[in-house]
Amino acid sequence: MQVTFLGTSSGVPTRQRNVSSLAVRLPQRSEIWLLDCGEATQHQLLCSPLRVSQLRRIFITHMHGDHVFGLPGLLASLGMAGMAAGLDLYGPPPLQSFVESALQFSSTRLSYPLHFHANVPPGEGHVLFEDDDLMVESRPLWHRIPASGFRIVQKPRPGRFDVEKAKSLGLPPGPLYGRLKTGETIAVGGRTIEGTSLCGPPRPGVSLVYATDTVFCDGAVDLARGADLLIHEATFAHRDGEMALQRLHSTTTMAAQVALAAGVSKLALTHFSPRYMPGRAVGPDDLLAEARAIFPATIMARDFLTLELTSKPDE
Template identity: 45%
Template sequence: MELQFLGTGAGMPSKARNTSAIMLKLLDEIGEMWLFDCGEATQHQILHTSLKPRRVTKIFITHLHGDHIFGLPGFLSSRSFQGGEEGVTLYGPKGLATWVEQTMRLTSTHITYPMTFVEVAPGVIYEDDHFIVEADELAHVVTSYGYRVTQKALPGELDINKARALGVPNGPMLGQLKRGEDVHIDGRVITSAAVVGEPKKGFVVTLLGDTRYCEAAVNLSRGADIVVHEATFDQTMQSLAAQFGHSTVSDAARVAQEAGAQHLIISHISSRFTEHDEAALLAEGASVFPAIAMAHDFKQFTLYNNELKCV
């Protein structure tokens, strides 16, 4: 799993930060990528990376503000030109399907692959053998969702030496043991538990849309390995944050701290802040929640032994 930021600015693009988009790369896990928000020119940002749009199978939209969706028609259209055949499912608030479909119709844009829309409501919005995605409504000036992606536990490792010592031959029995089944050899029972280790806990990544501090953000972030939270303002602008339904760096840090999260990445940074302000912003957050990092366009994060690595 890697998280690659394609747009980390707030409201409108600047030279340093494009509008919101984050790619959750699940290539090692399931050979897919999931896109969270698609601000204007997300497809241009992708051109500067090795990301392949046809690998994007799901798009999760947090809310219908332009800085989170104006890149969708272009991205979807180009994906068609680039030979995307596999369908895309788009998750988002009420109105997303109407907006995308009307835009495609009015611009005579023909998409060659199936598009499915799922109108999000609080609760589990997707589940398969590997992942569960939950959503909840945050506190912004329009309906805005946060998403919690939980990877299900991975099967434990088969100890091949132990299996051999117990007389298990090479072949299908090893597969059976790995799948949790017990096997019989010469009247003896070899249990799966005897040769397969404990299941490994999967990761939890929480990606939140625009919001002021709210309980739902804390609940979605509970015990998460990585929380991505907006931080449009700093603590001197608390009243602006409240007025526009946004967070300060301190608000974001408070959510991560109250949720018992492992790592916080702040994004959706106002263009009033330059690189010279970054140390102060991080220090503000670190006084509440030390494991804080700041997203930049194209920056990619991964977990390695529970540590957040920038790769």
């Protein structure tokens, strides 16, 4: 799983940062998923090494413009490019009306189907998407309008295949090994061999959590528990905590407290207010230092930063 930040500013773009969007590249299935789609997200995609033709799913946290204004333009451009596979869109119930209205009043006709999935999570959250490999969970956050965070979980990988043990059983290398690696039980030479007996314990998959926009809340902690990477908004510096509470956004220290309470492996801060641009009284280095004082494994996201999440090695 590969994560690329396409926009890390809050509210409005700056010269260095676009508004919110995150691309999740899934090489094993040749797909790209987007989390949020602020204005000019398609321009950011064009400036990245990502292949827009691989875009399959878009997840929207909430309906504020800096998270959705890029969606109609991106969908229209995909239509002109002849995309035929279709897209699945997940988000608050108003998302479908917003997209369909924008397309209708701009006389835009898409050449591919859109599939809308309304995200109306109950208090304890729910599963938005699941297949044999991945699961996406949603949980309500605490913002001025209904907003949700997302957790993408890669299901456990098969354990390491013991080639030497397979050879000792007289099994020839080849396609048979591939079936046994998946844990399949096969019949060969009058014997029944269970693939699980030739594999080590399953390896846990990786987990990614995206929490924006929100003030500190239990929902964010529960969603992030034990995650490999937590991407959490940090709109304000600690000294502006009163403003953060009024606007229901997080400070750097709130984000760090979520990471600490949830026991995540790494925290990436994003969604920064333009008031903390370099050269100001409080700048990016100060924001990072505030979070690291509570949670040392913190980094500050920037546009086009790419992080790689890989399955844990065998013990």
